[in-house]
Amino acid sequence: MIDKFVRSVAEAMAGIKDGSTVLVSGFAQIGEPRALVDGLIEQGACDLTVVHNTAGRGREGVARLIGEGRVRKIICSFARSRGSVLFEEVYARGDIELEIVPQGTLAERIRAGGAGIPAFFTPTGGGTLIARGKETRVINGRECVLEQAIRGDVALVEAWRADRWGNLVYRDAGRNFNPVVAAAGDLTIVQTQNVAELGELTPEMIVTPGIYVDRIVHVPSGDPPVVIS
Protein backbone atom coordinates (compact mmCIF):
# COMPACT_ATOMS: atom_id res chain seq x y z
CA MET A 1 0.00 0.00 0.00
CA ILE A 2 1.29 3.42 -0.94
CA ASP A 3 1.17 5.80 2.01
CA LYS A 4 3.29 8.93 1.81
CA PHE A 5 2.12 10.40 5.10
CA VAL A 6 4.74 10.83 7.79
CA ARG A 7 3.92 11.55 11.44
CA SER A 8 5.83 14.76 12.05
CA VAL A 9 7.48 17.73 10.38
CA ALA A 10 10.83 16.46 11.72
CA GLU A 11 10.27 13.13 9.95
CA ALA A 12 9.27 14.98 6.78
CA MET A 13 12.51 16.99 6.78
CA ALA A 14 14.84 14.09 7.62
CA GLY A 15 17.93 13.64 5.47
CA ILE A 16 18.12 17.06 3.81
CA LYS A 17 21.80 17.62 3.11
CA ASP A 18 23.99 20.71 3.42
CA GLY A 19 24.39 22.43 0.06
CA SER A 20 20.90 21.46 -1.15
CA THR A 21 18.82 23.56 -3.50
CA VAL A 22 15.43 24.04 -1.84
CA LEU A 23 12.36 25.28 -3.74
CA VAL A 24 9.87 27.05 -1.46
CA SER A 25 6.38 27.74 -2.83
CA GLY A 26 4.02 30.50 -1.73
CA PHE A 27 2.97 33.97 -2.79
CA ALA A 28 2.15 36.73 -0.31
CA GLN A 29 2.26 34.14 2.52
CA ILE A 30 -0.57 32.18 0.89
CA GLY A 31 0.19 28.58 -0.06
CA GLU A 32 3.51 28.99 1.70
CA PRO A 33 4.73 25.86 3.53
CA ARG A 34 5.68 27.69 6.70
CA ALA A 35 5.77 24.63 8.97
CA LEU A 36 8.19 22.94 6.58
CA VAL A 37 10.46 26.01 6.42
CA ASP A 38 10.43 26.10 10.23
CA GLY A 39 11.20 22.38 10.12
CA LEU A 40 14.16 23.06 7.84
CA ILE A 41 15.45 25.66 10.31
CA GLU A 42 15.19 23.02 13.08
CA GLN A 43 16.67 20.30 10.88
CA GLY A 44 19.91 22.25 10.50
CA ALA A 45 20.94 21.89 6.84
CA CYS A 46 23.09 24.84 5.78
CA ASP A 47 24.87 26.27 2.72
CA LEU A 48 21.49 26.14 1.00
CA THR A 49 20.36 27.65 -2.28
CA VAL A 50 16.77 28.79 -1.76
CA VAL A 51 14.36 29.46 -4.62
CA HIS A 52 11.35 31.52 -3.55
CA ASN A 53 9.38 34.44 -5.00
CA THR A 54 10.85 36.85 -2.44
CA ALA A 55 13.88 37.06 -0.17
CA GLY A 56 11.53 36.68 2.80
CA ARG A 57 9.34 39.00 4.77
CA GLY A 58 9.63 40.10 8.40
CA ARG A 59 11.71 37.83 10.61
CA GLU A 60 10.04 34.48 10.03
CA GLY A 61 10.12 31.67 7.49
CA VAL A 62 12.55 32.17 4.60
CA ALA A 63 13.68 35.49 6.18
CA ARG A 64 14.68 33.67 9.37
CA LEU A 65 16.50 30.95 7.42
CA ILE A 66 18.51 33.74 5.76
CA GLY A 67 18.98 35.62 9.05
CA GLU A 68 20.46 32.51 10.64
CA GLY A 69 23.12 32.36 7.93
CA ARG A 70 21.92 29.10 6.43
CA VAL A 71 21.38 30.34 2.89
CA ARG A 72 24.35 30.70 0.54
CA LYS A 73 22.27 31.93 -2.38
CA ILE A 74 18.72 33.18 -2.91
CA ILE A 75 16.99 33.06 -6.30
CA CYS A 76 13.90 35.31 -6.29
CA SER A 77 11.92 37.96 -8.18
CA PHE A 78 11.56 40.45 -5.28
CA ALA A 79 14.68 40.97 -3.18
CA ARG A 80 13.12 44.07 -1.69
CA SER A 81 9.63 43.87 -0.33
CA ARG A 82 8.03 45.42 2.71
CA GLY A 83 9.91 44.14 5.75
CA SER A 84 12.69 42.27 3.92
CA VAL A 85 15.08 43.54 6.61
CA LEU A 86 16.93 40.30 7.36
CA PHE A 87 17.87 39.75 3.73
CA GLU A 88 19.07 43.33 3.35
CA GLU A 89 21.26 43.05 6.48
CA VAL A 90 22.84 39.78 5.36
CA TYR A 91 23.23 41.02 1.76
CA ALA A 92 24.88 44.26 2.94
CA ARG A 93 27.48 42.16 4.80
CA GLY A 94 28.17 40.25 1.57
CA ASP A 95 27.10 36.98 3.19
CA ILE A 96 24.54 35.91 0.59
CA GLU A 97 24.50 35.66 -3.18
CA LEU A 98 21.45 37.05 -4.99
CA GLU A 99 20.07 35.96 -8.35
CA ILE A 100 17.17 38.20 -9.34
CA VAL A 101 14.77 36.68 -11.88
CA PRO A 102 11.62 38.05 -13.57
CA GLN A 103 8.68 36.34 -11.88
CA GLY A 104 7.36 34.64 -15.02
CA THR A 105 10.84 33.44 -15.90
CA LEU A 106 11.18 32.11 -12.34
CA ALA A 107 7.93 30.14 -12.61
CA GLU A 108 8.83 28.89 -16.10
CA ARG A 109 12.36 27.86 -15.06
CA ILE A 110 10.86 25.77 -12.27
CA ARG A 111 8.21 24.35 -14.63
CA ALA A 112 10.96 23.48 -17.13
CA GLY A 113 12.90 21.78 -14.34
CA GLY A 114 9.96 19.56 -13.54
CA ALA A 115 9.26 18.86 -17.22
CA GLY A 116 12.80 17.86 -18.21
CA ILE A 117 13.45 20.92 -20.36
CA PRO A 118 17.04 21.97 -19.58
CA ALA A 119 16.75 25.56 -20.84
CA PHE A 120 14.53 27.78 -22.97
CA PHE A 121 14.61 31.06 -24.87
CA THR A 122 12.26 33.84 -23.79
CA PRO A 123 11.88 37.49 -24.83
CA THR A 124 11.41 38.44 -21.16
CA GLY A 125 14.51 40.36 -20.12
CA GLY A 126 15.74 40.89 -23.69
CA GLY A 127 17.64 44.20 -23.96
CA THR A 128 17.78 44.58 -20.15
CA LEU A 129 20.29 43.90 -17.35
CA ILE A 130 18.75 40.42 -17.01
CA ALA A 131 20.27 39.42 -20.35
CA ARG A 132 23.79 40.35 -19.28
CA GLY A 133 26.14 37.36 -19.31
CA LYS A 134 23.51 35.10 -20.85
CA GLU A 135 23.30 33.67 -24.35
CA THR A 136 20.85 35.69 -26.46
CA ARG A 137 19.38 35.05 -29.88
CA VAL A 138 17.06 37.02 -32.14
CA ILE A 139 14.01 34.82 -32.78
CA ASN A 140 11.14 36.13 -34.93
CA GLY A 141 12.71 39.57 -34.76
CA ARG A 142 12.87 39.74 -30.93
CA GLU A 143 15.89 39.41 -28.73
CA CYS A 144 15.45 36.33 -26.56
CA VAL A 145 17.42 35.24 -23.51
CA LEU A 146 18.47 31.65 -22.79
CA GLU A 147 17.22 30.77 -19.31
CA GLN A 148 18.25 27.60 -17.45
CA ALA A 149 15.76 25.26 -15.79
CA ILE A 150 15.67 25.13 -12.00
CA ARG A 151 15.36 21.84 -10.18
CA GLY A 152 15.35 21.33 -6.45
CA ASP A 153 17.03 18.67 -4.39
CA VAL A 154 14.08 19.45 -2.15
CA ALA A 155 10.70 21.06 -2.93
CA LEU A 156 8.44 22.40 -0.17
CA VAL A 157 4.72 22.63 -0.90
CA GLU A 158 1.52 23.58 0.94
CA ALA A 159 -1.71 21.86 -0.12
CA TRP A 160 -5.29 22.32 1.02
CA ARG A 161 -6.12 18.60 0.77
CA ALA A 162 -3.95 15.54 0.17
CA ASP A 163 -4.59 11.79 -0.02
CA ARG A 164 -2.11 9.00 0.79
CA TRP A 165 -0.94 8.75 -2.82
CA GLY A 166 0.07 12.41 -2.65
CA ASN A 167 -2.69 13.70 -4.92
CA LEU A 168 -3.11 17.38 -4.09
CA VAL A 169 -5.62 20.18 -4.39
CA TYR A 170 -5.04 23.79 -3.38
CA ARG A 171 -7.22 26.52 -1.99
CA ASP A 172 -7.93 29.74 -3.92
CA ALA A 173 -4.76 31.77 -4.55
CA GLY A 174 -2.85 29.21 -2.48
CA ARG A 175 -2.18 27.28 -5.69
CA ASN A 176 0.41 29.79 -7.08
CA PHE A 177 3.86 28.18 -7.37
CA ASN A 178 2.85 24.92 -5.64
CA PRO A 179 2.11 22.69 -8.68
CA VAL A 180 5.35 23.62 -10.49
CA VAL A 181 7.43 23.44 -7.31
CA ALA A 182 5.95 20.01 -6.52
CA ALA A 183 6.98 18.73 -9.96
CA ALA A 184 10.53 20.10 -9.82
CA GLY A 185 11.79 18.49 -6.61
CA ASP A 186 13.87 15.33 -6.34
CA LEU A 187 12.39 15.10 -2.84
CA THR A 188 8.97 16.79 -2.74
CA ILE A 189 7.62 17.38 0.74
CA VAL A 190 4.04 18.54 1.29
CA GLN A 191 2.30 20.03 4.31
CA THR A 192 -1.45 19.74 3.94
CA GLN A 193 -4.21 21.53 5.81
CA ASN A 194 -6.61 18.59 5.35
CA VAL A 195 -6.39 14.85 4.77
CA ALA A 196 -8.59 13.12 2.20
CA GLU A 197 -9.32 9.43 1.78
CA LEU A 198 -8.03 7.96 -1.47
CA GLY A 199 -10.85 8.45 -3.98
CA GLU A 200 -12.34 11.46 -2.22
CA LEU A 201 -10.40 13.77 -4.49
CA THR A 202 -11.94 13.14 -7.90
CA PRO A 203 -9.80 12.83 -11.04
CA GLU A 204 -11.18 16.13 -12.39
CA MET A 205 -10.37 17.87 -9.13
CA ILE A 206 -6.77 16.78 -8.61
CA VAL A 207 -4.28 19.50 -9.57
CA THR A 208 -1.05 17.75 -8.64
CA PRO A 209 -0.97 13.97 -9.27
CA GLY A 210 0.70 12.08 -6.44
CA ILE A 211 3.56 10.81 -8.60
CA TYR A 212 5.35 14.09 -7.90
CA VAL A 213 5.03 13.81 -4.15
CA ASP A 214 7.35 11.93 -1.77
CA ARG A 215 6.30 12.84 1.78
CA ILE A 216 3.20 14.45 3.27
CA VAL A 217 2.64 15.78 6.76
CA HIS A 218 -0.72 16.94 8.10
CA VAL A 219 -0.39 20.52 9.38
CA PRO A 220 -3.81 22.10 10.01
CA SER A 221 -2.27 25.54 10.45
CA GLY A 222 -5.39 27.48 9.49
CA ASP A 223 -5.89 30.59 7.43
CA PRO A 224 -2.97 32.72 6.24
CA PRO A 225 -2.65 36.12 7.96
CA VAL A 226 -5.08 38.78 6.77
CA VAL A 227 -3.19 41.58 5.06
CA ILE A 228 -3.76 44.98 6.63
CA SER A 229 -2.92 47.61 4.03
Add this chain to the structure above:
Amino acid sequence: MANWKPWTREELAARVARDIPEGWSVNLGIGIPTLVGNYVPADREVILHSENGIVGMGPAPSPEKLNPWLVNASRQHVTLVTGASYMNHADSFGMVRGGHLDLCVLGGFQVAENGDLANWSRSEDDRAPAIGGAMDLAVGAKRIWVVMEHTTKTGEKRILRRCTYPLTATACVKRVYTDLAVIDVTERGFVVIDTAPGITIGDLQALGDAPLHSA
Protein backbone atom coordinates in the same frame (compact mmCIF):
# COMPACT_ATOMS: atom_id res chain seq x y z
CA MET B 1 3.15 79.06 -10.29
CA ALA B 2 1.63 76.65 -12.73
CA ASN B 3 -1.82 77.66 -13.91
CA TRP B 4 -2.99 74.16 -14.75
CA LYS B 5 -4.80 71.59 -12.64
CA PRO B 6 -3.24 68.10 -12.62
CA TRP B 7 -5.52 65.08 -12.64
CA THR B 8 -5.72 63.35 -9.25
CA ARG B 9 -4.80 59.67 -8.87
CA GLU B 10 -8.50 58.81 -8.87
CA GLU B 11 -9.24 60.93 -11.96
CA LEU B 12 -6.32 59.29 -13.71
CA ALA B 13 -7.53 55.79 -12.80
CA ALA B 14 -11.03 56.68 -14.02
CA ARG B 15 -9.58 58.11 -17.27
CA VAL B 16 -7.73 54.84 -17.96
CA ALA B 17 -10.78 52.73 -17.09
CA ARG B 18 -12.91 54.72 -19.54
CA ASP B 19 -10.57 53.70 -22.38
CA ILE B 20 -10.81 49.94 -21.75
CA PRO B 21 -13.44 48.39 -24.03
CA GLU B 22 -15.76 45.56 -23.11
CA GLY B 23 -14.33 42.10 -23.54
CA TRP B 24 -10.68 42.92 -22.96
CA SER B 25 -8.54 40.79 -20.64
CA VAL B 26 -6.42 43.10 -18.53
CA ASN B 27 -3.66 42.94 -15.95
CA LEU B 28 -3.32 45.89 -13.56
CA GLY B 29 0.10 46.58 -12.03
CA ILE B 30 0.95 47.89 -8.57
CA GLY B 31 -0.04 51.45 -7.57
CA ILE B 32 -2.40 53.68 -9.57
CA PRO B 33 -3.00 50.86 -12.11
CA THR B 34 -4.64 48.78 -9.36
CA LEU B 35 -7.12 51.62 -8.79
CA VAL B 36 -8.26 51.37 -12.42
CA GLY B 37 -10.29 48.27 -11.54
CA ASN B 38 -12.51 50.38 -9.27
CA TYR B 39 -13.61 52.58 -12.18
CA VAL B 40 -14.56 50.01 -14.83
CA PRO B 41 -18.35 50.46 -15.15
CA ALA B 42 -20.29 47.60 -13.59
CA ASP B 43 -22.15 46.89 -16.85
CA ARG B 44 -18.93 46.54 -18.88
CA GLU B 45 -17.40 43.03 -18.80
CA VAL B 46 -13.63 43.41 -18.53
CA ILE B 47 -11.73 40.34 -17.31
CA LEU B 48 -9.03 41.15 -14.77
CA HIS B 49 -5.99 38.84 -14.51
CA SER B 50 -3.61 38.63 -11.58
CA GLU B 51 -0.12 37.12 -11.85
CA ASN B 52 -0.67 34.80 -8.89
CA GLY B 53 -3.08 32.71 -10.94
CA ILE B 54 -6.44 34.48 -10.99
CA VAL B 55 -8.60 35.23 -14.02
CA GLY B 56 -11.78 37.15 -13.20
CA MET B 57 -10.89 39.31 -10.21
CA GLY B 58 -13.52 41.48 -8.62
CA PRO B 59 -13.24 44.48 -6.30
CA ALA B 60 -12.02 44.56 -2.70
CA PRO B 61 -14.28 42.61 -0.31
CA SER B 62 -16.40 44.02 2.48
CA PRO B 63 -14.86 43.01 5.86
CA GLU B 64 -17.40 40.21 6.40
CA LYS B 65 -16.77 38.74 2.92
CA LEU B 66 -12.96 38.79 3.22
CA ASN B 67 -11.29 35.52 2.14
CA PRO B 68 -7.76 35.26 3.65
CA TRP B 69 -6.77 32.88 0.81
CA LEU B 70 -7.49 35.38 -1.95
CA VAL B 71 -5.16 38.28 -2.74
CA ASN B 72 -4.04 39.97 -5.94
CA ALA B 73 -0.42 40.38 -7.05
CA SER B 74 -0.23 43.62 -5.06
CA ARG B 75 -1.04 41.56 -1.95
CA GLN B 76 -4.46 43.15 -1.47
CA HIS B 77 -7.52 41.10 -0.64
CA VAL B 78 -9.86 40.80 -3.61
CA THR B 79 -13.00 38.96 -4.68
CA LEU B 80 -13.88 36.87 -7.71
CA VAL B 81 -16.52 37.61 -10.31
CA THR B 82 -18.84 34.90 -11.62
CA GLY B 83 -16.91 32.92 -14.25
CA ALA B 84 -13.53 33.32 -12.54
CA SER B 85 -10.82 30.64 -12.53
CA TYR B 86 -7.48 29.78 -10.92
CA MET B 87 -4.22 28.70 -12.53
CA ASN B 88 -0.76 27.88 -11.25
CA HIS B 89 1.94 30.55 -11.47
CA ALA B 90 3.63 29.13 -14.58
CA ASP B 91 0.34 28.91 -16.48
CA SER B 92 -0.57 32.40 -15.30
CA PHE B 93 2.65 33.84 -16.68
CA GLY B 94 2.29 31.61 -19.74
CA MET B 95 -0.98 33.44 -20.32
CA VAL B 96 0.92 36.73 -20.06
CA ARG B 97 3.95 35.69 -22.10
CA GLY B 98 1.85 33.92 -24.71
CA GLY B 99 0.16 37.19 -25.67
CA HIS B 100 -3.30 36.36 -24.33
CA LEU B 101 -3.85 39.61 -22.43
CA ASP B 102 -5.21 42.56 -24.40
CA LEU B 103 -3.72 45.09 -22.05
CA CYS B 104 -1.43 45.54 -19.11
CA VAL B 105 -1.44 48.82 -17.20
CA LEU B 106 1.88 49.38 -15.42
CA GLY B 107 3.42 52.04 -13.25
CA GLY B 108 6.57 53.67 -14.57
CA PHE B 109 9.70 55.63 -13.67
CA GLN B 110 10.57 56.64 -17.24
CA VAL B 111 9.19 56.15 -20.76
CA ALA B 112 11.20 56.84 -23.93
CA GLU B 113 9.85 57.99 -27.28
CA ASN B 114 10.68 54.59 -28.81
CA GLY B 115 8.45 52.90 -26.20
CA ASP B 116 11.23 51.73 -23.87
CA LEU B 117 10.05 51.40 -20.27
CA ALA B 118 12.00 51.70 -17.01
CA ASN B 119 9.93 50.82 -13.97
CA TRP B 120 11.84 48.49 -11.64
CA SER B 121 15.09 50.10 -10.55
CA ARG B 122 16.62 53.56 -10.39
CA SER B 123 20.22 52.35 -10.59
CA GLU B 124 22.35 49.52 -11.95
CA ASP B 125 23.81 49.32 -8.44
CA ASP B 126 20.42 48.72 -6.79
CA ARG B 127 21.27 46.54 -3.77
CA ALA B 128 17.91 44.86 -3.39
CA PRO B 129 16.10 45.00 -6.72
CA ALA B 130 12.44 44.12 -7.15
CA ILE B 131 11.49 43.04 -10.65
CA GLY B 132 8.44 40.96 -9.85
CA GLY B 133 6.38 40.30 -12.96
CA ALA B 134 6.96 43.62 -14.73
CA MET B 135 9.38 42.32 -17.36
CA ASP B 136 7.10 39.43 -18.30
CA LEU B 137 4.05 41.68 -18.53
CA ALA B 138 5.88 44.36 -20.52
CA VAL B 139 7.03 41.81 -23.09
CA GLY B 140 3.95 39.61 -23.19
CA ALA B 141 0.75 41.68 -23.11
CA LYS B 142 -0.64 42.85 -26.47
CA ARG B 143 -0.37 46.47 -25.35
CA ILE B 144 1.22 48.31 -22.45
CA TRP B 145 -0.21 51.50 -21.02
CA VAL B 146 1.87 53.25 -18.39
CA VAL B 147 0.41 55.41 -15.64
CA MET B 148 2.80 57.73 -13.78
CA GLU B 149 3.33 61.27 -12.52
CA HIS B 150 4.56 63.44 -15.40
CA THR B 151 7.76 64.33 -13.49
CA THR B 152 9.31 63.10 -10.23
CA LYS B 153 8.56 64.89 -6.96
CA THR B 154 11.84 66.77 -7.38
CA GLY B 155 10.91 67.79 -10.94
CA GLU B 156 13.06 65.32 -12.88
CA LYS B 157 11.77 64.52 -16.34
CA ARG B 158 10.27 61.12 -17.12
CA ILE B 159 9.07 61.55 -20.72
CA LEU B 160 12.42 61.11 -22.41
CA ARG B 161 14.28 60.55 -25.65
CA ARG B 162 16.03 57.60 -23.99
CA CYS B 163 15.56 56.08 -20.54
CA THR B 164 18.47 56.55 -18.12
CA TYR B 165 17.33 53.94 -15.57
CA PRO B 166 17.70 50.18 -16.20
CA LEU B 167 15.07 49.04 -18.71
CA THR B 168 12.11 46.81 -17.96
CA ALA B 169 11.60 46.09 -21.66
CA THR B 170 12.34 47.71 -25.00
CA ALA B 171 9.79 49.32 -27.33
CA CYS B 172 6.75 48.05 -25.41
CA VAL B 173 4.75 51.13 -24.31
CA LYS B 174 1.79 52.13 -26.46
CA ARG B 175 0.34 54.92 -24.32
CA VAL B 176 1.28 56.98 -21.25
CA TYR B 177 -1.26 58.46 -18.83
CA THR B 178 0.26 61.12 -16.57
CA ASP B 179 -1.31 63.59 -14.17
CA LEU B 180 -0.94 66.18 -16.96
CA ALA B 181 -1.57 64.43 -20.29
CA VAL B 182 -2.41 61.30 -22.24
CA ILE B 183 0.34 60.57 -24.74
CA ASP B 184 0.47 57.88 -27.42
CA VAL B 185 3.79 56.32 -28.39
CA THR B 186 3.83 56.15 -32.19
CA GLU B 187 6.28 55.66 -35.02
CA ARG B 188 6.78 59.42 -35.12
CA GLY B 189 7.35 59.61 -31.37
CA PHE B 190 5.12 60.98 -28.60
CA VAL B 191 1.69 62.25 -29.68
CA VAL B 192 -0.40 64.14 -27.11
CA ILE B 193 -4.05 63.02 -27.31
CA ASP B 194 -5.43 64.70 -24.17
CA THR B 195 -4.32 67.27 -21.62
CA ALA B 196 -5.23 68.18 -18.04
CA PRO B 197 -7.25 71.40 -17.62
CA GLY B 198 -5.22 74.53 -18.34
CA ILE B 199 -1.99 72.98 -19.61
CA THR B 200 -0.65 73.58 -23.13
CA ILE B 201 1.59 71.45 -25.33
CA GLY B 202 4.26 74.10 -24.79
CA ASP B 203 4.03 73.67 -21.02
CA LEU B 204 4.26 69.89 -21.43
CA GLN B 205 7.21 70.20 -23.79
CA ALA B 206 9.17 71.98 -21.05
CA LEU B 207 8.46 69.11 -18.62
CA GLY B 208 10.02 66.39 -20.78
CA ASP B 209 13.07 66.11 -23.04
CA ALA B 210 11.52 64.30 -26.01
CA PRO B 211 9.61 66.20 -28.71
CA LEU B 212 5.81 66.07 -28.34
CA HIS B 213 3.53 66.08 -31.36
CA SER B 214 -0.09 67.15 -31.52
CA ALA B 215 -2.71 64.58 -32.45
